[in-house]
Amino acid sequence: MTQLQHPPILGTSQATWADEAACARDALAxxxxxxxxxxxxxxxxxLGAGKTTFARHLLHAMGVAGRIRSPTYALVETYELDHLAISHFDFYRFDDPQEWEDAGLRDLFGAPGLKLVEWAEKAAPLLPLPDLRVTITPQGEHDRSVRYDAMTPKGLLLIDNLGS
Ligand SMILES: Nc1ncnc2c1ncn2[C@@H]1O[C@H](COP(=O)(O)OP(=O)(O)OP(=O)(O)O)[C@@H](O)[C@H]1O
Ligand SMILES: [Mg+2]
Structure with missing residues (x-):
């Protein structure tokens, strides 16, 4: 019997960002x-690919007002919009699984809302399958190639308006 090593990708959409404005347009979409x-x-x-930049444009487009901090040090920044909870995680410095419990990360992840995660691989065993994986690959100072992989049926709905 062959073992499934990777979860299947249900659909993919690709984009090129020539500059940050293109990143902002995709975030708006x-x-x-x-x-x-x-x-x-x-x-x-x-590092420096544009993960936080994309998150900032996305959250502003969703209606979050004011400054959006990178969660690098705090591990998570949360936002509350009208009937919508948003948690923006950055696991780059995550090295103590106990923090998953102690800092309430498990509860945030279990609650309804939008979860945006940078450096998911550093917390991999704790995280469920994402709906959408956005992979940003720098090609130059401003050029980015971007791949949107839908990992769930919900992810397919998310990529409907993105790229080609
Ligand atoms: N096409 C582009 N799309 C997004 N950001 C761009 C683009 N071109 C240049 N940038 C710049 O690249 C930088 C990306 O930094 P950002 O903090 O978003 O990276 P990151 O992927 O979150 O890094 P880290 O792993 O350190 O969290 C920003 O200064 C942004 O202005
Ligand atoms: Mg970042």
Whole structure:
């Protein structure tokens, strides 16, 4: 019997961001997806790829006002919009699984709302399958190639308005 090593990708959409404005346009398009109100989106890519930048444009497009901090030090920043909870995680510095319980991360993840996660691989055994994985690959100072992989049926709804 062959073992399934990776969860299947249900659908993929690709984009090129020539500059940050293109990143903002995709964020705006994604913000229009109703399914985002209860979804888990992983943001992948190396340091400085644009994960937090995309998250900022997305959250502003969804109606979050004011400054959006990178959650690198706090592990998570939370936002409360009208009937919508948003948690933005960055697990880059995550090294103590006990924090998953102690800092209330499990509860945030279990609750309905939008979860955005940077550096998910650093907390991999604790995290469920994402609905959408956004992989940002820098090609130059401003150029980014971007891949949107839908990992669940909800992820397919999310990529409906994105890329090609
Ligand atoms: N096409 C682009 N899309 C997004 N950001 C861009 C683009 N071109 C340049 N940038 C710049 O790249 C930087 C990306 O930084 P950002 O903090 O978003 O990266 P990150 O992926 O979150 O890194 P980290 O792993 O450190 O959290 C920002 O300064 C942003 O202005
Ligand atoms: Mg970041």
């Amino acid at each position: 994604l913000a229009g997806a109703a399914a985002l109100r209860d979804a888990f989106v992983e943001l992948e890519g190396p």
